Amino acid sequence: MGNDLVPPEGGGFLDQLNLPKIVAGPAGEAISRLIGGAVDIPAAWLAQVAQGVKDRTEAKSVVSKAVADAAANLARNDPEVVQRAAHSLLAKELRHQTNREAIARKAIEHLGEEPIEQTTKPDDDWLNVFERYAEDASSERLQDVWGRIFAGELRRPKTFSLRTLRFVAELDEHVVALFEKWSPRVINADFIAFPPQGGNDFTELLQLQDCGLITGATGSLSKSFDAGNVPNGEILNFGFRFKKHMLIMQACAPCNLQVQNVLLTTIGREIFQITRTPGAPEPVKEFADRLPKHNVLKISFYPLDGGPTEQLWSKPEEPSPAQQLPTAS
Structure with a gap:
């Protein structure tokens, strides 16, 4: 596995940051959701996630059972397929996690540049779309763009529409540089x-x-x-x-x-x-x-x-x- 997929040594995410006070409260909740729990996640939200996992685990529809049986047969006959699939899934999730944490760092930096009295947590629909698009931003320039969007939305909800999020997801660095x-x-x-x-x-x-x-x-x-x-x-x-x-x-x-x-x-x-x-x-x-x-x-x-x-x-x-x-x- 390439070195770019290996998390850096040392402490956790928070150990590498001097968090401003602004990250407490609603902003902290949103950032914790983005990076998957490096800071306190609200208990109610965590319970909802746990319940969703439980529901999916207990689901036994005819189709899902047939797929599971087919996968088991494939694994028995060709274990290398399972190994490659696991490696691919791990590599993908590590890249996504690395991107999300880089964007969270950028957002915290931008929040610290212009201190404000309080932040507001964006609504769940906005966060869902943001997370889905932002995790694919691998370049530093685009991560900075997503970090500024996240910080701007924490300062003032409804600043960035879902249309704009979709647009930014398809931006290339040339267009960003040209508009700048x-x-x-x-x-x-x-x-x-x-x-x-x-x-x-x-x-x-x-x-x-x-x-x-x-x-x-x-x-x-x-x-x-x-x-x-x-x-x-x-x-x-x-x-x-x-x-x-x-x-x-x-x-x-x-x-x-x-x-x-x-x-x-x-x-x-x-x-x-x-x-x-x-x-x-x-x-x-x-x-x-x-x-x-x-x-x-x-x-x-x-x-x-x-x-x-x-x-x-x-x-x-x-x-x-x-x-x-x-x-x-």
């Missing part, structure tokens, strides 16, 4: 402004659209930002939130801003919440440069994690009447 690359350009966790219409960037957006993360890459979608029913001359502020920056546009009514864009799908919006690429000022400044400037007074931005506000653009001052008069020759 574009995530700093996402605005208000909803859209990417002024998408390219050709070249390699356009091809990448088509790939994200084919995967179901965005829509509108081949169309001409636009978002409208207006002042509503406010008097002309009223000073207005429009906010555009990026990953780590907020852009503020100050304008004078009337103002109707049209921004070409591609939209994140429901799945794209959910997955965007767990992207790890750090925010950058360059996409914010590029967006500010391309914004229509009709009736705009100034555009500025500031880091969401603290820092000074930087003015990116301001309306040029109009010359006074005296400055407009031609000079005498």
